[in-house]
Amino acid sequence: MKIESLKFPIGKFEKPQEITQSHVNIWIKDVENFPDRLFHEVQDLSEGQLDTPYRPEGWTIRQVVHHVADSHMNSFIRIKLALTENNPVIKPYLEEKWAELPDSKNYPLQTSLNIIKALHERWSYLLKQLTEEDLNKTFIHPESNKEFTIKEMVGFYAWHSNHHLAHISTLKKSKNW
Structure with missing residues (x-):
C-alpha cells in the first residue's frame, strides 16, 4: 500500500462548494456515532497491537486515540469561542509534539475513550441546537x-473522526486482527 493511502485512507477532507443543512445533519451524526465506532475498533486489541504504528513513521493506535481526544477537545473549545466571541483568533497547538508526550505514548486508552464518549455526546447535543446563523459564525x-x-468545522471533524477510524481499521485488516 502506498504511503499516501496509508496517511489518508479515506482521502483528504473535501469541503462541499455549498454546505447545506443536509450535510451538517450527516456530519453531526458522524460526530455523535464516532465514540461507539472507535470503541468497537479498539476494544479487543492487545497492548502490543495498541503500540503498533498504522503506517511507517506514523503514530501508534494508542497515540491516534489520545490524539483524537486532544484534537476534538480543541475543536469543541474553538466552536464555543466562535459562538460566544466575534470571529476570535484561536490558539493552535503542536499536535505532533502532543502525540510524543508520555500521556499519548504510554497511557491506557480508557481515559481518552471516556473523554471522547462524553465530549462527543455533549458536542453533538450542542451542534443539534445551532441555528443557521450560529453555524455561519467564524x-x-x-x-x-x-x-x-x-459548519465547515463540523464537516472537518466528521471527516477527522472517520479518517482516524480508518487508520485503525485499515491496520487491523492488513494484520488480520
Missing part, C-alpha cells in the same frame, strides 16, 4: 490566517 486560525465557519 473563527480565525492564525497558522493560515484563514477564517473558518462552524
Whole structure:
C-alpha cells in the first residue's frame, strides 16, 4: 500500500462548494456515532497491537486515540469561542509534539475513550441546537490566517473522526486482527 493511502485512507477532507443543512445533519451524526465506532475498533486489541504504528513513521493506535481526544477537545473549545466571541483568533497547538508526550505514548486508552464518549455526546447535543446563523459564525486560525465557519468545522471533524477510524481499521485488516 502506498504511503499516501496509508496517511489518508479515506482521502483528504473535501469541503462541499455549498454546505447545506443536509450535510451538517450527516456530519453531526458522524460526530455523535464516532465514540461507539472507535470503541468497537479498539476494544479487543492487545497492548502490543495498541503500540503498533498504522503506517511507517506514523503514530501508534494508542497515540491516534489520545490524539483524537486532544484534537476534538480543541475543536469543541474553538466552536464555543466562535459562538460566544466575534470571529476570535484561536490558539493552535503542536499536535505532533502532543502525540510524543508520555500521556499519548504510554497511557491506557480508557481515559481518552471516556473523554471522547462524553465530549462527543455533549458536542453533538450542542451542534443539534445551532441555528443557521450560529453555524455561519467564524473563527480565525492564525497558522493560515484563514477564517473558518462552524459548519465547515463540523464537516472537518466528521471527516477527522472517520479518517482516524480508518487508520485503525485499515491496520487491523492488513494484520488480520
